[in-house]
Amino acid sequence: MGADIHWIIERQARGGRWEAVYSKRWLIHEMGSDYINLPWEHPRMLVGDRDYTLFGILSGVRGTPSGVTQYLATEELPADASEHVRLAFERGGEFFDYYHSRGYFTLGHLRQVVISKPVQTVPSKEDAAVLSIYAAAVEALIEGPDALDLGQVLVGSPDNEPGDGVFPAMRDESNHQKVQRIARAQELLPISGDTLRMVIAYDS
Secondary structure: OEEEEEEEEEEEEHHOOEEEEEEEHHHHHOOOHHHOOOOOHHHHHHHHOOHHHHHHHHHHHOOOOOOOOOOOOEEEEOOOHHHHHHHHHHOOOOOOOOEEEEEEEHHHHHHHHHHHHOOOOOOHHHHHHHHHHHHHHHHHHOOOOOOOOOOOOOOOOOOOOOOOOOOHHHHHHHHHHHHHHHHHOEEEEOOOOOEEEEEEEEEO
């Protein structure tokens, strides 16, 4: 059975808190059937594509390249993860617990590794090329014609029933709750290497 990567983008807000602003599940929720019709080389597809060389570089999952001794992602969830990340990925979560190899990295760390190419993380030119393609896809989701709306805040669990991805708290929110969520989004700091991070996990 294959392993798939799942991702949530978090941005830092005033006061140091982190807010979930986009995810693979939210992308599929918004795009519907258009998501599966994306070409494989599209950034929105590449960020969530099944690539075992990449998974090995990021987290030591499946096809870890020979010589990798330091994964790009820090293992486990951030201690200050947003509520949405915890509800989506945390062990013993609300509905199911099939995620493994959770981790995270900042945009700045990803950029630094792509530039410096440390042999502990990308021991060969081929490994470095795989990571560069992934990093370019991440960058494209932040800025450019394929950019996502990273100026919102995701709240609650992504599921009402296991795996349905209906985002019930947002679907059923009152006008007052929507206003509160918009107010939280207005406190997001400008995107930089230190204020945006990817939280990732895998199923198998």
